[in-house]
Amino acid sequence: MADALLELDDLAVHYQVGSRFQGGVKALKAVDGITLDVKPGECLGLVGESGCGKSTLALAIMGLVAPTRGVIRLEGRALGARPDRMETARTVQMVFQDPYASLNPRQTVRRTLADPLRLHGVGDKAEIEARVADMMARVGLRPEHADRYPHEFSGGQRQRIGIARALILRPKLVICDEPVSALDVSIRAQIINLLMELKDELGLAYIVISHDLGVVEHVSDRVAVMYLGRIVERGGWREIFENPRHPYTRALIAAIPDPFRRSAATADRKARGEIASALDPPPGCHFHPRCPLRADVCATQAPALEPIADGHLAACHFRDRTG
Amino acid sequence: MKGGTSLWVGGGLVGLAVLVGVLAPWIHLTDPVLAANLMNAEIPPGREFPFGTDAQGRDIYSRIVHGARISLTVGVISQIANTLIGVTLGLTAGYWGGWWDDLVSGLTNLMLAIPSLIFALAIMAILGPGLTSLLIALGLTSWSYSCRIARAQALSLKSQGYVQAARILGYGDLRIMFTQLLPNMLGPLIVIATLGMGGAILAEATLSFLGLGIRPPYPSWGSMLSEARDQITTAPWLSVFPGLAIFFTVLGLNLLGDGLRDILDPQSVARRT
Amino acid sequence: MTTPLLEVRDLRIALDAGGRSHDAVGNVSFSIGRGETFGLVGESGCGKSITALSIMGLLRSPLSLAGGAIALDGREIQDLPAADMRRLRGKRIAMIFQEPMTALNPLSPVGRQIAEMFVLHERASWKEAWERAEDALRQVRVPSPERRVHDYPHQLSGGMRQRVMIAIALACGPDLLVADEPTTALDVTVQAEIVDLMAELCAAKGTAVLMISHDLGLVANMCERVAVMYAGRIVESQAADAIFAHPRHPYTQGLIGSLPLLSARSRHGRQKLREISGVVPSIVAYPPGCRFNPRCPAMTDICARDVPMAESLPDGGLVRCHHHG
Numbered sequence: 001m002a003d004a005l006l007e008l009d010d011l012a013v014h015y016q017v018g019s020r021f022q023g024g025v026k027a028l029k030a031v032d033g034i035t036l037d038v039k040p041g042e043c044l045g046l047v048g049e050s051g052c053g054k055s056t057l058a059l060a061i062m063g064l065v066a067p068t069r070g071v072i073r074l075e076g077r078a079l080g081a082r083p084d085r086m087e088t089a090r091t092v093q094m095v096f097q098d099p100y101a102s103l104n105p106r107q108t109v110r111r112t113l114a115d116p117l118r119l120h121g122v123g124d125k126a127e128i129e130a131r132v133a134d135m136m137a138r139v140g141l142r143p144e145h146a147d148r149y150p151h152e153f154s155g156g157q158r159q160r161i162g163i164a165r166a167l168i169l170r171p172k173l174v175i176c177d178e179p180v181s182a183l184d185v186s187i188r189a190q191i192i193n194l195l196m197e198l199k200d201e202l203g204l205a206y207i208v209i210s211h212d213l214g215v216v217e218h219v220s221d222r223v224a225v226m227y228l229g230r231i232v233e234r235g236g237w238r239e240i241f242e243n244p245r246h247p248y249t250r251a252l253i254a255a256i257p258d259p260f261r262r263s264a265a266t267a268d269r270k271a272r273g274e275i276a277s278a279l280d281p282p283p284g285c286h287f288h289p290r291c292p293l294r295a296d297v298c299a300t301q302a303p304a305l306e307p308i309a310d311g312h313l314a315a316c317h318f319r320d321r322t323g
Numbered sequence: 324m325k326g327g328t329s330l331w332v333g334g335g336l337v338g339l340a341v342l343v344g345v346l347a348p349w350i351h352l353t354d355p356v357l358a359a360n361l362m363n364a365e366i367p368p369g370r371e372f373p374f375g376t377d378a379q380g381r382d383i384y385s386r387i388v389h390g391a392r393i394s395l396t397v398g399v400i401s402q403i404a405n406t407l408i409g410v411t412l413g414l415t416a417g418y419w420g421g422w423w424d425d426l427v428s429g430l431t432n433l434m435l436a437i438p439s440l441i442f443a444l445a446i447m448a449i450l451g452p453g454l455t456s457l458l459i460a461l462g463l464t465s466w467s468y469s470c471r472i473a474r475a476q477a478l479s480l481k482s483q484g485y486v487q488a489a490r491i492l493g494y495g496d497l498r499i500m501f502t503q504l505l506p507n508m509l510g511p512l513i514v515i516a517t518l519g520m521g522g523a524i525l526a527e528a529t530l531s532f533l534g535l536g537i538r539p540p541y542p543s544w545g546s547m548l549s550e551a552r553d554q555i556t557t558a559p560w561l562s563v564f565p566g567l568a569i570f571f572t573v574l575g576l577n578l579l580g581d582g583l584r585d586i587l588d589p590q591s592v593a594r595r596t
Numbered sequence: 597m598t599t600p601l602l603e604v605r606d607l608r609i610a611l612d613a614g615g616r617s618h619d620a621v622g623n624v625s626f627s628i629g630r631g632e633t634f635g636l637v638g639e640s641g642c643g644k645s646i647t648a649l650s651i652m653g654l655l656r657s658p659l660s661l662a663g664g665a666i667a668l669d670g671r672e673i674q675d676l677p678a679a680d681m682r683r684l685r686g687k688r689i690a691m692i693f694q695e696p697m698t699a700l701n702p703l704s705p706v707g708r709q710i711a712e713m714f715v716l717h718e719r720a721s722w723k724e725a726w727e728r729a730e731d732a733l734r735q736v737r738v739p740s741p742e743r744r745v746h747d748y749p750h751q752l753s754g755g756m757r758q759r760v761m762i763a764i765a766l767a768c769g770p771d772l773l774v775a776d777e778p779t780t781a782l783d784v785t786v787q788a789e790i791v792d793l794m795a796e797l798c799a800a801k802g803t804a805v806l807m808i809s810h811d812l813g814l815v816a817n818m819c820e821r822v823a824v825m826y827a828g829r830i831v832e833s834q835a836a837d838a839i840f841a842h843p844r845h846p847y848t849q850g851l852i853g854s855l856p857l858l859s860a861r862s863r864h865g866r867q868k869l870r871e872i873s874g875v876v877p878s879i880v881a882y883p884p885g886c887r888f889n890p891r892c893p894a895m896t897d898i899c900a901r902d903v904p905m906a907e908s909l910p911d912g913g914l915v916r917c918h919h920h921g
Contacts, residue, residue, distance in 0.1 A: 102484025255788035
């Protein structure tokens with residue numbers, strides 16, 4: 001697809017861990033062969049639990065870790081081994097999980113927002129001033145607070161500053177890494193609504209990384225589910241949430257506590273046991289030790305990500321079995 | 324009281340020492356070097372000479388007042404040198420990692436394994452006595468402390484979200500080190516530098532005492548102690564007053580360091596707010 | 597009326613900060629019956645965790661118990677000497693924490709830490725205690741418990757460690773289990789399993805549960821009754837089914853309206869989430885009157901002036917609001 005903003009083609013990031021002297025060097029396959037694309041103005045939800053590789057994937061897209069294999073294409077251009085970070089910075093930006101650790105405590109809001117502009121060649125003082133004020137207003141901060149330091153703001157306001165920083169260079173794609181999970185519950189809706197408004201106003205594309213399926217369902221156009229470095233299922237949000245085909249997706253949905261207790265029938269969909277270490281994933285389908293559907297073939301053959309319907313793919317030997 | 328007693332007492336003592344050093348030419352009674360007069364030799368403290376006189380008849384008070392200049396200059400300049408070396412090495416090592424980190428860490432451990440005074444002695448022996456060689460010797464030999472602090476801080480700060488954000492915004496490595504890392508590690512570095520200043524003043528005294536530091540007739544507290552050692556029983560004031568000057572200045576610097584640690588530690592700030 | 601297992605009356609917890617004393621928790625009253633599961637929900641800083649610590653007798657400076665009573669089986673325990681309180685903890689009231697790694701001894705095999713409970717509280721011999729520890733691990737469905745008893749905490753995954761914590765907590769068959777955010781540090785699919793396990797074991801042993809969490813959905817799903825705390829006070833308590841269906845306090849209503857609930861979009865399409873304006877107040881600057889008033893859509897003059905009383909609802913719940921609907 002030529003019109004994709006971001007394309008990942010068989011992307012893999014492996015880390016060497018351990019030492020030659022203690023137990024030997026092992027390859028940690030944090031991301032292991034991922035093919036994805038994001039179109040302009042689209043929101044892709046990326047779901048997965050710890051060790052699934054979603055954070056490494058984000059770093060690779062930002063050009064902060066080098067892929068072991070595969071290609072990342074931004075607006076059709078493949079990122080080389082040493083990507084142009086300035087160019088990437090103007091196209092992709094990131095919103096972080098922790099609004100406390102993600103702002104420099106010694107920089108005012110103005111400096112946090114103005115420095116990147118200067119760095120990227122916006123020299124005119126008045127223009128910088130105007131863009132900082134405009135961005136602060138857009139994210140719901142009062143421009144007259146520009147000279148305050150992060151500790152003078154609440155958690156929700158800090159996250160707004162983090163969003164303003166991500167948008168100041170007018171990127172086309174924003175990766176939101178767990179954008180609300182560190183915030184107070186009563187503040188989350190403000191930030192989610194803000195992200196959705198900004199997306200429409202500025203025509204942004206998002207990758208929203210989250211383990212909160214409620215959030216992912218609310219914001220996403222398409223959803224990809226990751227487990228131990230691989231995508232196990234992807235498709236439109238409606239297919240993923242109404243007709244999930246991978247047992248892991250079903251287990252994730254069944255794991256959400258249902259306050260209305262309609263979920264009596266989902267007990268057999270839940271996953272058993274613990275997530276394996278990404279250093280030593282189970283052979284075949286990584287999910288098979290926890291899977292309610294597992295058969296002998298699952299332990300020996302890794303299922304490929306294959307289509308069930310148009311745009312809906314699942315990597316399961318029993319992808320055709322519903323319910 | 325913000326910062327507590329140690330900050331104020333320490334700041335007061337150090338401030339007094341600095342003030343005395345700056346005002347030395349105006350508050351001295353006689354010239355510390357030239358006003359030798361054998362008629363006045365070894366007069367005990369009294370009305371005319373508040374701290375007494377030495378064997379050449381020079382006023383001890385005036386010599387101590389001028390000695391403050393030398394001691395503080397040595398303390399400040401050698402610590403600036405140590406901090407610059409230590410921070411440059413530690414910051415880059417912690418941020419870049421890899422072989423450079425291995426090299427710097429190895430060098431730091433080597434420096435810590437050699438007593439810095441012995442190292443300084445060796446440098447002094449090569450360069451010969453004098454203020455310049457003293458500054459070089461002390462400024463090159465105890466950067467390992469600030470280097471370690473800077474490296475540890477860089478290691479922990481570089482995984483913070485705002486450093487990642489800066490990289491994503493296209494900041495270069497040097498810009499990240501200067502704008503994102505350095506401002507956030509200044510607190511502990513200032514503390515270490517303050518404490519190190521006390522150490523440098525003591526080291527100057529030791530080297531001068533051993534005859535390798537400031538050469539007579541110029542007054543440094545260490546060289547005064549060195550000269551006074553033969554008369555310690557007959558003219559104890561010769562050693563007592565320079566000794567007290569060193570004691571209170573170093574005490575003041577250490578208290579100041581502790582006090583600064585309390586107010587510059589971000590955790591203690593968080594506790595208070 | 598039978599005596600409840602745990603009764604907390606007018607609990608007040610003071611926080612000393614900068615030479616001044618603030619009420620971190622005030623007017624908190626609730627009771628838990630034998631074998632009942634009770635949930636305490638609120639955001640960080642609302643006082644739910646320190647309420648739990650006060651029940652365990654574990655408040656430490658700068659926090660202190662400033663008033664009220666905590667009764668276990670009708671006997672007040674808030675002023676018990678430390679030694680008596682120690683005997684109570686573990687034997688009759690047990691607690692599990694959010695991060696099991698900080699609650700487990702890193703230098704001792706997990707089997708020994710479970711066995712210790714039997715030796716300490718039931719005067720079992722070490723040999724017998726080790727056998728029972730293995731059984732306890734089997735009960736919390738740790739695979740191959742005969743090997744795992746010898747493992748140290750760092751050798752186990754987060755979920756396994758929380759299972760060990762549950763085994764330790766339930767070892768002596770306590771009457772009450774206090775669970776403070778027991779699954780917050782865990783992955784979603786692991787959380788579901790741990791919650792089920794906790795519910796199942798407690799039901800089988802007749803252990804009452806005080807579950808503390810920020811996750812209203814999780815608590816409503818697991819508990820029979822739920823109390824919602826805001827800024828140091830309980831603002832509403834109701835049966836779990838009722839609280840989602842008919843929340844009475846504007847804060848609870850706001851919370852439920854602001855959650856992007858699973859499958860809400862499939863049913864109603866994407867709707868803008870209802871926001872609760874403003875921020876959570878800090879302990880040192882609670883607003884006067886109803887503490888939710890600056891953020892409340894139904895706020896009137898009286899809300900900023902008078903502290904609302906806890907009013908009983910016809911179906912047994914309580915709500916603390918001048919305008920509850």
